[in-house]
Amino acid sequence: MSTSALARTSRWVSRSKTLLHFQTKLILTSFSTDTGTADKDNDPGRPGPPPIRVLLTESAGRGVFATRRIGAGELIHTAKPVVVHPSLSKTHSVCYFCLRNLKTTCQSQTEAVQFCNEECEEQSKAFYDIEKRAKWSAYDDYCRAQALKYPLLVKRLACMVISGFAAADSLDILQPATLSPLMISEMVEELGLLRSSFTKANITDEQIAFLTKTWYTSVLARIRINAFRVELAGESYQDLLALAAASVDAEAGVGNAVYMLPSFYNHDCDPNAHILWIQNAEARLKALRDVEEGEELRICYIDASMGHDARQTLLSKGFGFQCNCLRCLSRD
Numbered sequence: 279m280s281t282s283a284l285a286r287t288s289r290w291v292s293r294s295k296t297l298l299h300f301q302t303k304l305i306l307t308s309f310s311t312d313t314g315t316a317d318k319d320n321d322p323g324r325p326g327p328p329p330i331r332v333l334l335t336e337s338a339g340r341g342v343f344a345t346r347r348i349g350a351g352e353l354i355h356t357a358k359p360v361v362v363h364p365s366l367s368k369t370h371s372v373c374y375f376c377l378r379n380l381k382t383t384c385q386s387q388t389e390a391v392q393f394c395n396e397e398c399e400e401q402s403k404a405f406y407d408i409e410k411r412a413k414w415s416a417y418d419d420y421c422r423a424q425a426l427k428y429p430l431l432v433k434r435l436a437c438m439v440i441s442g443f444a445a446a447d448s449l450d451i452l453q454p455a456t457l458s459p460l461m462i463s464e465m466v467e468e469l470g471l472l473r474s475s476f477t478k479a480n481i482t483d484e485q486i487a488f489l490t491k492t493w494y495t496s497v498l499a500r501i502r503i504n505a506f507r508v509e510l511a512g513e514s515y516q517d518l519l520a521l522a523a524a525s526v527d528a529e530a531g532v533g534n535a536v537y538m539l540p541s542f543y544n545h546d547c548d549p550n551a552h553i554l555w556i557q558n559a560e561a562r563l564k565a566l567r568d569v570e571e572g573e574e575l576r577i578c579y580i581d582a583s584m585g586h587d588a589r590q591t592l593l594s595k596g597f598g599f600q601c602n603c604l605r606c607l608s609r610d
């Protein structure tokens with residue numbers, strides 16, 4: 279490599295290191311809701327910072343690495359969602375804000391949504407006031423007919439932006455999917471429905487000025503890769519039975535959500551960490567086995583029980599990468 283090329287490369291490396299350092303600080307500090315496990319040395323009740331950091335990997339973009347040894351079964355950190363939306367079939371049976379299963383289901387499908395407690399109602403007041411002003415039947419029916427779940431997250435995020443609860447660039451730091459021209463043209467149709475729902479509800483052009491084709495497609499491109507389907511495990515034996523029955527009905531998910539820190543975990547078909555939900559959309563990241571300091575923490579994005587070819591197809595179509603984990607390399 280020539281001296282000038284070397285200089286250019288080292289400038290690029292140092293720039294990307296600075297950028298990564300800045301991004302990592304941003305990810306770990308600005309999302310104070312992502313907490314680690316108890317800080318036993320100082321205040322046993324107060325969570326310390328999570329024992330992880332975000333670094334560049336060799337071949338999978340950014341990834342999450344352990345900053346100390348993490349024991350099998352240890353809770354690495356929890357994470358509150360940045361944006362969340364119930365599945366359309368669950369709108370009347372889970373909390374609008376945290377997706378907790380409600381004890382009583384709304385009787386009428388036209389009835390307003392419900393909250394599991396006053397805190398959830400209070401926290402979502404600003405953007406729920408926007409959401410309930412508009413009629414969503416055309417947008418929701420379109421999503422139902424096309425079996426789309428992610429546009430619902432965009433609708434919620436748009437309401438959060440209009441109300442001032444979230445910034446329009448909240449998800450910009452996340453990796454986007456590559457979109458085909460066909461995908462973009464379908465998104466333009468959804469965007470038309472979304473804009474018209476707001477306009478008919480007298481939300482002004484100024485309030486939805488951010489709602490452009492560029493914004494809509496860039497948010498959806500990020501949601502496609504980074505959203506999680508929230509499946510509540512519950513705490514009791516009854517909860518587990520209900521979950522098992524629901525999985526048979528393909529109704530295991532109560533909704534979908536996007537998180538910050540969890541979005542930086544890369545995939546492995548034989549993962550050393552996993553993400554789970556107990557009672558609501560607050561995610562818990564746990565170690566599946568002992569992890570050494572400096573080791574990358576990886577979760578499994580798909581059903582790990584599938585065969586090699588099915589896993590590769592799903593990861594390539596859904597996430598745009600070819601998996602080179604040890605399990606895939608051995609063609610297991």
Ligand SMILES: C[S@@+](CC[C@H](N)C(=O)[O-])C[C@H]1O[C@@H](n2cnc3c(N)ncnc32)[C@H](O)[C@@H]1O
Binds near residue numbers: 453504542544597
């Ligand atoms: C949820 S993001 C994970 C964080 C991402 N690496 C980043 O820089 O933001 C998912 C994306 O990471 C990359 N990725 C995750 N696991 C991978 C793997 N095992 N091999 C190659 N790329 C992977 C793919 O580009 C995938 O679409």
